[in-house]
Amino acid sequence: MPRQRDVGxxxxxLSGAVWQVLAAEGLPGLTVRAVAERAGCxxxxxMHAFPTKRALLLHARDLLHQRTAERxxxxxAAGGPPAAVLRDVLCHAATLTAEAADEARVWVGFxxxxxxxxxxxxxxxxxxxxxxxxxxxxxGAGHPRWAHPRRERAAKxxxxxxxxxxxxxAADPATYPPAVHRDAIAAALRELEG
Amino acid sequence: MPRQRDVGxxxxxLSGAVWQVLAAEGLPGLTVRAVAERAGCxxxxxMHAFPTKRALLLHARDLLHQRTAERxxxxxAAGGPPAAVLRDVLCHAATLTAEAADEARVWVGFxxxxxxxxxxxxxxxxxxxxxxxxxxxxxGAGHPRWAHPRRERAAKxxxxxxxxxxxxxAADPATYPPAVHRDAIAAALRELEG
DNA sequence: GTGTTACCGTAACCGATGTTACGGAATGGA
DNA sequence: TCCATTCCGTAACATCGGTTACGGTAACAC
Numbered sequence: 344m345p346r347q348r349d350v351g352x353x354x355x356x357l358s359g360a361v362w363q364v365l366a367a368e369g370l371p372g373l374t375v376r377a378v379a380e381r382a383g384c385x386x387x388x389x390m391h392a393f394p395t396k397r398a399l400l401l402h403a404r405d406l407l408h409q410r411t412a413e414r415x416x417x418x419x420a421a422g423g424p425p426a427a428v429l430r431d432v433l434c435h436a437a438t439l440t441a442e443a444a445d446e447a448r449v450w451v452g453f454x455x456x457x458x459x460x461x462x463x464x465x466x467x468x469x470x471x472x473x474x475x476x477x478x479x480x481x482x483g484a485g486h487p488r489w490a491h492p493r494r495e496r497a498a499k500x501x502x503x504x505x506x507x508x509x510x511x512x513a514a515d516p517a518t519y520p521p522a523v524h525r526d527a528i529a530a531a532l533r534e535l536e537g
Numbered sequence: 538m539p540r541q542r543d544v545g546x547x548x549x550x551l552s553g554a555v556w557q558v559l560a561a562e563g564l565p566g567l568t569v570r571a572v573a574e575r576a577g578c579x580x581x582x583x584m585h586a587f588p589t590k591r592a593l594l595l596h597a598r599d600l601l602h603q604r605t606a607e608r609x610x611x612x613x614a615a616g617g618p619p620a621a622v623l624r625d626v627l628c629h630a631a632t633l634t635a636e637a638a639d640e641a642r643v644w645v646g647f648x649x650x651x652x653x654x655x656x657x658x659x660x661x662x663x664x665x666x667x668x669x670x671x672x673x674x675x676x677g678a679g680h681p682r683w684a685h686p687r688r689e690r691a692a693k694x695x696x697x698x699x700x701x702x703x704x705x706x707a708a709d710p711a712t713y714p715p716a717v718h719r720d721a722i723a724a725a726l727r728e729l730e731g
Numbered sequence: 732g733t734g735t736t737a738c739c740g741t742a743a744c745c746g747a748t749g750t751t752a753c754g755g756a757a758t759g760g761a
Numbered sequence: 762t763c764c765a766t767t768c769c770g771t772a773a774c775a776t777c778g779g780t781t782a783c784g785g786t787a788a789c790a791c
Contacts, residue, residue: 346738346788369653370564374778386779387739396779448652455649457708458642459563468709475712499702499713500721504694507701514651515662518669519693527694534728540758540767568748580749581769590749 353392357382358403365452366445373452375399397460404453404463407446408470411436415477425485429501430532432481436474436505437524438512447509471502478502482535497535504531547586551576552597559646560639567646569593591654598647598657601640602664605630609671619679623695624726626675630668630699631718632706641703665696672696676729691729698725 360381364373375396379386393399418431438447457463478498483489489497504527512519554575558567569590573580587593612625632641651657672692677683683691698721706713 346736346786348738370649371653375780376778385740387741390780391739451645451649451652454704454708455564455645458645459565464708468712471705471709472712496717496720496724499717500698500724503701503705503713503721504698505701506705507697507699507703509701510648510704511665511697511700514648514658515665518662518666519697523690523693526690527697530690530694530728534724537731540756542768569750570748579770581771584750585769 350392353388354402355406357389357392357399358406361399361403362407362445362449365449369448370452370455397462400453400456400460401462401466404466407449407453408466411446412473415474419477419481425481426532426536429478429481429485430528432478433501433505433528433532434525436502436509437521437528438509438516438519439521439524443509444512444516447513451510451513475499475502485535501528501531501535504528544586547582548596549600551583551586551593552600555593555597556601556639556643559643563642564646564649591656594647594650594654595656595660598660601643601647602660605640606667609668613671613675619675620726620730623672623675623679624722626672627695627699627722627726628719630696630703631715631722632703632710632713633715633718637703638706638710641707645704645707669693669696679729695722695725695729698722 357378360378361373363381364377368377375386375389378399379389382389389399393402414435415432418435419428421431422428423431438444453463454467457467475495475498478501479491479495482494482497482501483491486494505524508519508524508527512524551572554572555567557575558571562571569580569583572593573583576583583593587596608629609626612629613622615625616622617625632638647657648661651661669689669692672695673685673689676688676691676695677685680688699718702713702718702721706718
């Protein structure tokens with residue numbers, strides 16, 4: 344039984360390379376060769392770790408979802424008053440750091456790819472809906488008297504605001520610095536409370 | 538002097554074909570051949586109307602900007618109380634119709650392309666900034682006492698909300714029907730007035 | 732140390748894509 | 762009617778991208 348490999352670790356490494364390429368070169372630059380180069384290997388390893396390029400993209404998409412969900416879980420687990428938890432979760436989804444800016448560019452790349460790939464689109468919807476559910480729950484924690492539809496509408500507004508800022512920031516960071524994100528989130532939450 | 542052509546009309550036709558391909562096939566499907574087929578011609582005409590594929594994209598992008606600006610101008614020209622004008626302009630930017638849904642998908646395609654093309658990115662920023670200026674002006678019409686920075690922050694929040702909804706709707710129209718757009722715009726404007 | 736076996740780098744293949752060059756066809760004037 | 766000239770479809774070219782197949786190489790068992 345000769346040398347063994349850790350397929351899971353390889354796939355995570357390659358998914359990370361996918362993110363880097365998407366952040367640096369955009370969707371048109373996302374080739375198997377570019378991913379291999381970022382990962383420090385050749386296309387041979389890539390095509391042995393994944394049956395096809397689409398499988399690589401799907402894995403990278405799912406892993407991104409998982410990572411962001413973990414961060415949101417952590418923000419929730421920190422506890423505190425409902426309004427503060429909601430604010431923290433939204434801030435973790437916003438573009439307040441350089442890494443978050445990269446992530447926003449990656450997110451746009453995946454979104455554009457999803458508009459041409461039903462399976463990728465399905466993952467996108469599943470991810471976004473689970474985020475809507477999370478924020479709906481957090482809104483409900485601060486407003487127990489509100490009926491579910493009202494909570495959900497408020498959640499969708501909050502998410503749209505944050506994702507819109509992320510998308511706009513991806514193409515024009517100078518116009519949408521972190522202060523704009525913070526101000527927008529604060530204003531939206533103020534409206535929710537008042 | 539043999540047959541003459543209307544180069545401008547050809548370019549507009551081809552730009553329309555670019556939008557159709559982008560809406561139907563997404564950015565990966567946007568090839569010169571696909572555009573030619575949509576336009577009912579061959580790649581020969583395309584490459585005679587534009588020196589290169591990038592020039593075609595830039596023209597299509599600019600034309601899209603121009604059309605949306607014209608619609609906003611029309612909404613403004615209709616007149617009425619400042620709050621109503623602002624609401625109408627935002628509603629024209631939102632995804633309330635099937636054509637608007639196509640447009641949102643096209644917008645995502647251009648955005649993803651812009652993240653890999655500095656010139657396309659420059660056009661995107663110019664367009665978005667002019668929209669920020671427009672909305673800032675409309676906010677100011679309803680709130681003459683507000684200083685410019687406050688108007689601009691409010692405008693950026695409104696635009697982020699609408700664009701976020703558009704982007705999310707492009708991938709998941711069922712979760713973000715027109716009613717959600719209308720509700721979000723109404724709530725944001727209510728907060729602005731109150 | 733040696734043999735066996737899984738791993739992966741190399742390199743080729745094939746379709747697709749942007750771009751170019753040529754030639755036929757259609758138009759407007761003489 | 763015929764010609765000259767512009768336009769654009771055809772088809773080829775070079776390159777690139779995803780995928781595949783082969784062969785060397787490195788690790789583990791004995």
